[in-house]
Amino acid sequence: MTERPVERGEVPIALAQIATCPGQLRHNLDRHLRMLEAARTAGARLVVFPELSLSGYLLAHGVLELALAADDPRLAPLYEASRELAILVGLPLREPGGGISNAALLLEGGELRGVHRKLYLPTYGMFDEGRYFVPGPGLQPLECSLGRFGVLICEDAWHLSSSVLLAQAGAEAFLVMAGGPTELDADVEPAGGRRWHWLVGATAITAVRPVFFANRCGWEEGILFGGRSWAVDARGRALADTAPALEEALVTAPFSRADAAFARTLLPIPFMERLDLWRTALERRHA
Amino acid sequence: MRELPPVHIPLLAEALTRFLAEELRAAGLRRWVVGLSGGIDSAVAAALAVRAVGAEPVEALALPGPTSSPESLEHARLVADGLGIRLDIVDLGEAGRAFASTLDIREDRLRFGNLLARMRMTTLFDRARRDGALVLGTSNKSEILLGYSTLFGDAAASVQVLGDVWKTHIFELARFLGTPEVVVSKPPTADLWPGQTDAGELGFDYPTADPVLHWHHEGGMTRDDLVAAGFPESLVEGVLHAYRRNRFKWRPTVIARVSSSCINVDRILPRNPR
Numbered sequence: 001m002t003e004r005p006v007e008r009g010e011v012p013i014a015l016a017q018i019a020t021c022p023g024q025l026r027h028n029l030d031r032h033l034r035m036l037e038a039a040r041t042a043g044a045r046l047v048v049f050p051e052l053s054l055s056g057y058l059l060a061h062g063v064l065e066l067a068l069a070a071d072d073p074r075l076a077p078l079y080e081a082s083r084e085l086a087i088l089v090g091l092p093l094r095e096p097g098g099g100i101s102n103a104a105l106l107l108e109g110g111e112l113r114g115v116h117r118k119l120y121l122p123t124y125g126m127f128d129e130g131r132y133f134v135p136g137p138g139l140q141p142l143e144c145s146l147g148r149f150g151v152l153i154c155e156d157a158w159h160l161s162s163s164v165l166l167a168q169a170g171a172e173a174f175l176v177m178a179g180g181p182t183e184l185d186a187d188v189e190p191a192g193g194r195r196w197h198w199l200v201g202a203t204a205i206t207a208v209r210p211v212f213f214a215n216r217c218g219w220e221e222g223i224l225f226g227g228r229s230w231a232v233d234a235r236g237r238a239l240a241d242t243a244p245a246l247e248e249a250l251v252t253a254p255f256s257r258a259d260a261a262f263a264r265t266l267l268p269i270p271f272m273e274r275l276d277l278w279r280t281a282l283e284r285r286h287a
Numbered sequence: 288m289r290e291l292p293p294v295h296i297p298l299l300a301e302a303l304t305r306f307l308a309e310e311l312r313a314a315g316l317r318r319w320v321v322g323l324s325g326g327i328d329s330a331v332a333a334a335l336a337v338r339a340v341g342a343e344p345v346e347a348l349a350l351p352g353p354t355s356s357p358e359s360l361e362h363a364r365l366v367a368d369g370l371g372i373r374l375d376i377v378d379l380g381e382a383g384r385a386f387a388s389t390l391d392i393r394e395d396r397l398r399f400g401n402l403l404a405r406m407r408m409t410t411l412f413d414r415a416r417r418d419g420a421l422v423l424g425t426s427n428k429s430e431i432l433l434g435y436s437t438l439f440g441d442a443a444a445s446v447q448v449l450g451d452v453w454k455t456h457i458f459e460l461a462r463f464l465g466t467p468e469v470v471v472s473k474p475p476t477a478d479l480w481p482g483q484t485d486a487g488e489l490g491f492d493y494p495t496a497d498p499v500l501h502w503h504h505e506g507g508m509t510r511d512d513l514v515a516a517g518f519p520e521s522l523v524e525g526v527l528h529a530y531r532r533n534r535f536k537w538r539p540t541v542i543a544r545v546s547s548s549c550i551n552v553d554r555i556l557p558r559n560p561r
Contacts, residue, residue, distance in 0.1 A: 021313050023560035060555035184302060186293040219309045221557065222446070224302055245298075246305055 010254040011146055013175075014044035015229040015240075017249045019218025022056030025066065029054065029077065031248070032089065036081045038250045046086040046146055046255075048214040050229075051118075051154045051179035052102060054091040058221040063132045067094040070105060070112055082107035086144045088151065090177050092133070093117065099134035104151050104177055106142045114142030116151035120159055126181060126223070129155075141171040147257050150209070154178045157199060161278075163207035167270035172260050174203060178215040182226030182245075190245050193228030197242070204232045208267045210239065210260055212253060217246055234263035288517040289506075291498045294456050296463045300335065303448050307339035310446050311421060313559040318344045318420035322411050323374065324478060325349075325362030327461050327470055329425040332448050333370055334464040336423055342371040346418065350410055352403040352479070353380040359478050365467050379406050400479035404440025411444075421445035429454035429493045432500050433526070434533020435477075435485060442536060453501065454493035490525050499526045 016035035020028045032049065039047045051057065054075075055066045068074060068091055078087055086108040093103035093115070102118040117136025121129035139162060141148040150166030150173070157163070157176050166174065182192025196215060204211040210233045217227035227246060231239040231253030240253035264270075311317060319336040323329045336345045347370075349363040360376070367374035383403055392398045411422045424444025426436050428451050436442040449457060454475070461471045475485040475493065486492040499518050502508040503526070508516065513523045544552050 019309070021309075021557075021559065023557035024313070026561065056557065059557060061553070062555075062557045062560070065556075065560070184294050184299050186295055188295055188298060190298070190302075219306045222306070224306070246301060 009258050010256040011045040012043050012252045013212050013231070013255045014039035014042060014047045015212060015214040015231065015243070015251040015253065016047050016049045016053075017215060017217050017227050017229040017243045017251065018050065018053060019225075019248055020053060020056040020216065020220070022059045022220050023062050023066065024056070025054065025074065028056060029074075033077060033081070035250055036085070036087070039252070040084060042250065042252045044085055044252055046088065046144070048088045048175050048177060048212055049090055050214045050216040051090045051177045052092065053089055053177070053216075056220055057179040057216065057225070058223055059092065060128065060132060063092045063100050067092040067100040069094045069096070070115065079107055079110050083110045086113070086146060088175055088177065090153065095134070100132065101136060102129060102133045102153060103136075104153055106144055106149075106151070108144040113144045116142060116153065118153040118156055119162065120155040122155045139165050139169065141166055141169055146255070147172045150174045152176045154180060157203060160203065160206060163203045163209070164270050164273050167207045167209060168273070171209060172257060173210040173212065173255060174207070176200060176203070176211060176213040178213065180215050180226050181223050189228065190224070190226040192226035193245050196226070196228060197230065200230060201232055201236050204234055205236045207270050208234045208264045210234055210255060212255070217248060234260060234267070289498055289502050291453060291455050291501050296456070296459045299452070299456070300338070300460060300463055303335050304338040307336050307423070307446075307448055311340060314421060315559070315561070316419050316421055318346060318418055319423045320346045320348065320411050320415045320418065320420040321423040321425065322407055323347045323349050323363035323366055324425075325359035325366070325470065326475060326478070327457060327466065328427055328449060330366040330466045330470050331457055331461050331464060332423050332425040333366065333372065334466060335448055337370045337372060345370070345372045346414065346420065347372050347374045348411060348414060349374055349376045350379050350407045351376070352383045352406075354480050355478050356481065362467070362470050366470060369465070369467060377410055379403065379410065382406065396480055400477065401437045401440060403479060404437035408440050408443045415445070423448065424450065426450055427452055427454050427457050429497055429500060430485070431536070432504060432533075433489060433496065433529040434536050435489060436536065438536050438539065443539070453497045455497045489529065491522055495522065496526050499523055500530065503527060503530065
């Protein structure tokens with residue numbers, strides 16, 4: 001499909017699929033500013049960057065050098081750019097009380113509107129996040145002038161309970177920021193991109209919310225990331241063409257608060273969640 | 288019998304091409320140096336480098352030793368000409384003989400083979416230093432897992448672009464990249480002495496070994512699982528023996544940790560900070 005024109009009541013959200021380099025903040029910041037310029041030209045009101053977009057993903061103990069506080073002066077160009085459009089950016093966040101989070105900052109109007117700290121830190125296979133980051137304390141939608149967004153950082157989205165809880169907490173749409181490594185198999189697209197396509201679609205239709213998915217592409221330390229950034233509405237209809245796997249790309253997709261509200265009124269699936277079953281499971285585990 | 292799962296060759300080629308471009312960018316360098324043996328692996332690695340950065344920044348070296356086959360040099364030239372890259376010939380024959388004599392290697396073919404592999408590595412890194420280049424490794428996954436490589440010789444390189452690619456797929460990549468057919472179809476050889484072939488030394492060829500390696504290394508199948516799946520017992524024993532015996536080559540070295548800041552243990556850091 002081709003991107004359809006933005007209609008009345010819709011705002012364009014841009015997905016900035018970039019290739020970052022661990023330890024090269026200036027290079028990475030440069031990619032952000034270039035994408036922000038393109039997003040502005042495309043009329044976007046919110047730009048979503050991938051996970052750890054400012055630092056790169058395979059930092060390991062490099063987080064000790066590269067973690068930034070939310071008010072670090074090196075973030076000034078992004079705060080400045082957020083006067084024109086909202087920005088969701090990923091970084092290793094230096095916590096005031098110690099520890100470093102794998103975090104997302106929502107910036108708008110030159111100010112910090114909200115922070116999401118990744119809940120699920122994969123520490124298996126090739127992943128070692130639990131070694132370098134502390135997990136986030138909870139899930140709350142982040143709010144800016146465009147709406148209330150549930151922000152999910154990569155592995156957060158692989159736990160479908162995250163989107164259920166965010167839906168119940170009033171999220172109108174999900175912004176998924178991923179640094180999804182991939183392997184190659186017989187398919188014409190990387191295996192990781194295929195899995196994300198299913199996962200993003202499943203999240204949208206089970207939580208009955210649009211999902212805007214921004215993934216990394218490119219290589220870091222010999223690890224390939226799978227791109228294929230994409231957006232889908234609450235019924236599983238694509239809101240934009242899927243980005244290519246291997247190249248940087250800016251995808252723009254329309255978000256309509258009114259359409260989203262109508263869909264979740266028609267299909268109140270997340271509100272039917274049997275939380276009593278969760279309680280039973282918790283009680284059984286703690287018995 | 289279980290087969291090696293296929294891989295999408297054009298996507299693989301495209302991804303590896305981009306890897307080679309990004310590695311140079313991240314390192315702040317502009318050139319690749321590659322040793323062309325006249326064999327398929329170095330031909331494929333060089334072709335990917337040319338796709339990544341163009342022909343001019345790719346320097347090929349042919350590094351014949353005292354007993355290298357003249358055919359290898361012809362094939363290296365064929366590959367270089369096909370890719371439009373410059374080929375320098377650095378004849379290691381005399382130096383190899385002299386060094387072997389100094390070390391009193393005599394007729395020990397294995398020691399001599401290792402020596403020559405390390406002299407080639409020395410030459411490639413020297414050239415890389417001179418020209419501000421990275422050394423492009425040409426080892427593939429099959430030979431790394433089977434240990435059919437020389438530690439700090441062909442196993443040493445700035446990056447191993449083919450190190451996660453099965454030899455079976457290298458043949459497909461080579462045809463996709465237009466590698467001369469004579470290079471693709473000749474039996475793989477380290478060319479360290481006349482008549483040497485990988486299969487002759489290993490006891491099996493790569494297309495036969497790759498499915499066994501895959502289903503053990505990635506698929507988690509044990510020796511008994513593999514035999515039950517129909518692989519010949521002698522093949523499974525041979526492959527798994529080489530797989531276990533050569534595992535020390537996976538990591539070039541290990542540092543004895545006596546502090547809480549041991550390099551690559553307590554401090555794993557990005558290679559190219561700026």
